[in-house]
Amino acid sequence: DAKTTQPTSMDCAEGRAANLPCNHSTISGNEYVYWYRQIHSQGPQYIIHGLKNNETNEMASLIITEDRKSSTLILPHATLRDTAVYYCIVLRDTGFQKLVFGTGTRLLVSP
Amino acid sequence: GAVVSQHPSWVICKSGTSVKIECRSLDFQATTMFWYRQFPKQSLMLMATSNEGSKATYEQGVEKDKFLINHASLTLSTLTVTSAHPEDSSFYICSARDSTAGRGMNTEAFFGQGTRLTVV
Numbered sequence: 125d126a127k128t129t130q131p132t133s134m135d136c137a138e139g140r141a142a143n144l145p146c147n148h149s150t151i152s153g154n155e156y157v158y159w160y161r162q163i164h165s166q167g168p169q170y171i172i173h174g175l176k177n178n179e180t181n182e183m184a185s186l187i188i189t190e191d192r193k194s195s196t197l198i199l200p201h202a203t204l205r206d207t208a209v210y211y212c213i214v215l216r217d218t219g220f221q222k223l224v225f226g227t228g229t230r231l232l233v234s235p
Numbered sequence: 236g237a238v239v240s241q242h243p244s245w246v247i248c249k250s251g252t253s254v255k256i257e258c259r260s261l262d263f264q265a266t267t268m269f270w271y272r273q274f275p276k277q278s279l280m281l282m283a284t285s286n287e288g289s290k291a292t293y294e295q296g297v298e299k300d301k302f303l304i305n306h307a308s309l310t311l312s313t314l315t316v317t318s319a320h321p322e323d324s325s326f327y328i329c330s331a332r333d334s335t336a337g338r339g340m341n342t343e344a345f346f347g348q349g350t351r352l353t354v355v
Binding site: 158162165166167168169170173209211222223224225226227228 | 239241269271278279280281284326328330343344345346347348349351
């Protein structure tokens with residue numbers, strides 16, 4: 125599976141949009157981009173995933189560049205409860221692939 | 236939504252004893268579950284893949300005789316930390332995907348709330 129690169133940490137003001145980038149320059153055609161987050165002392169939580177089209181759900185939007193070498197997770201109106209470590213993971217669509225977590229981005233949302 | 240439940244949420248045990256952690260998929264079947272370990276301020280590290288009805292697959296460097304995994308049914312996997320030592324103190328997390336979604340279909344993984352193990 126392709127490796128991903130994320131900034132170590134980011135800050136965001138409450139109510140503002142949080143844009144979390146992820147580089148996955150070696151991604152191949154059948155690999156999806158998944159985003160999970162982990163709030164302190166809890167299990168990870170699924171956020172969103174996509175292949176090449178932009179995706180949106182009730183939690184976030186996922187913007188994938190046309191060449192698929194990078195993506196951005198957008199939390200449109202960040203709240204204090206969005207403070208967490210966000211993980212970008214690239215995964216092949218070939219059954220029950222194991223999720224391998226990198227170091228992620230620690231997002232701190234402040235009042 | 237789909238729920239994965241772990242039990243216990245936390246456990247304290249004496250050095251040398253064994254501890255069993257359960258992972259249940261509450262409203263879906265999971266032929267495959269995954270076990271992770273997380274030390275403070277670190278990311279999740281995959282330990283093993285639990286396969287229903289067959290042996291678990293362990294990641295490199297994980298001792299299979301120390302971390303016993305049993306996946307006896309489509310909704311339950313257990314991790315037993317045998318002869319626990321203080322260095323085994325960690326946050327253990329399991330995850331599962333819905334098997335009925337079919338292979339080849341991308342589905343999200345659901346995670347348990349984690350089990351904090353402290354060995355004294």
